[in-house]
Amino acid sequence: MTDIQQLLREDLRGRTPYGAPQLDVPVALNTNENSYAVPPAVVDDIVAAVAAVAHGLNRYPDREFTDLRGDLAAYLTGSGTAVGPEQVWAGNGSNEVLLHLLQAFGGQGRTALGFTPAYSMHPIIAATTGTTWVDGLRGVDPDSGGGGGAFDLSVASAVAQVEQADPHVIFLCSPNNPTGTALTLDIVAAVHDAAPRAVVVVDEAYAEFARPGTPSALTLLEGRPRLVVTRTMSKAFAFAGGRLGYLAADPDLVDALRLVRMPYHLSTPTQAIARAALRHSDTMLATVDVVKAQRDRIVATLTGLGLDPVPSDANFVLFGGLRDSRTTWQALLDEGVLVRDVGIAHYLRVTAGTPEETTAFLDAVAALGPDHLEGQS
């Protein structure tokens, strides 16, 4: 029998694929989706949009997704920073957009740096493109000899690590998954300036959930042709199943991505349903405030229960103070609540869902015995 591992590319042997469990549970709070279903009026428009394009499915889609680009640019512009259609790129989820970036600017003999813990797919996508991954660290400040929160990233630390690695691609995740906190723009600007040959990617998948006064890196794009801001319709927009992610950057950088994408990568139905959803932006985003309130409730309640939640600008909360993440993950699952073990000892991550889902999660945590808490016997 052929051993597939022997046939596989050497650098992929023994690796594990992305694998957030997809379990059928009453309360699924493990992949940072928006728990609210697409409202009926939007569903009607989506169905009509698919019907309108169905007869033309014998033809390939618009390779340049021109109309969708225009709509995405208008959406970003409406959220406060003027962005033109020529500055927009899109893919089947922002994961594909990240893949295009690494295909174009990473690859064999090149390095990408991210600050761990951050989004687990950044190193995985780097690996698939043969890009060498450099694990930058948070919570260390070489100048002050430490200090700050365990997951904080200071300007000095970020710049020192970037200068040492001199990477070709840098990932900044803001708000950061899995820790939840947004970066200040001075870190983005300093990292950009410290890495003259790098494409700097700010992954803003959760931007719409940020606390007031948290500006987007979109405001830094002007005059920085190596800076990229990625976004997605999967989170605040409640459209994870639609698979539409996008980015904003300099038109020349956007143009370069056409070299690596598969022709016609965005299907006609994908373009049509994304445009239909964007026509209802206000409705699709109406749940953001409700979700943010649940996030803040999670932080407050877990603190009261003696746990250690990390302040969050996203639709999820990372919380520490657990004796053993895996044991508590299983105990919550036994109560029908699925959260995420992100591989950080003593921590778990929970998505802020509906008020009812949040109550189910908080009740399940409150019912945990003291032996689940760190430092208890």
Ligand code: PMP
């Ligand atoms: N970036 C971050 C930080 C994420 O957490 C996720 C999804 N978990 C993505 C990108 C990718 O999401 P999608 O492909 O659905 O846009």
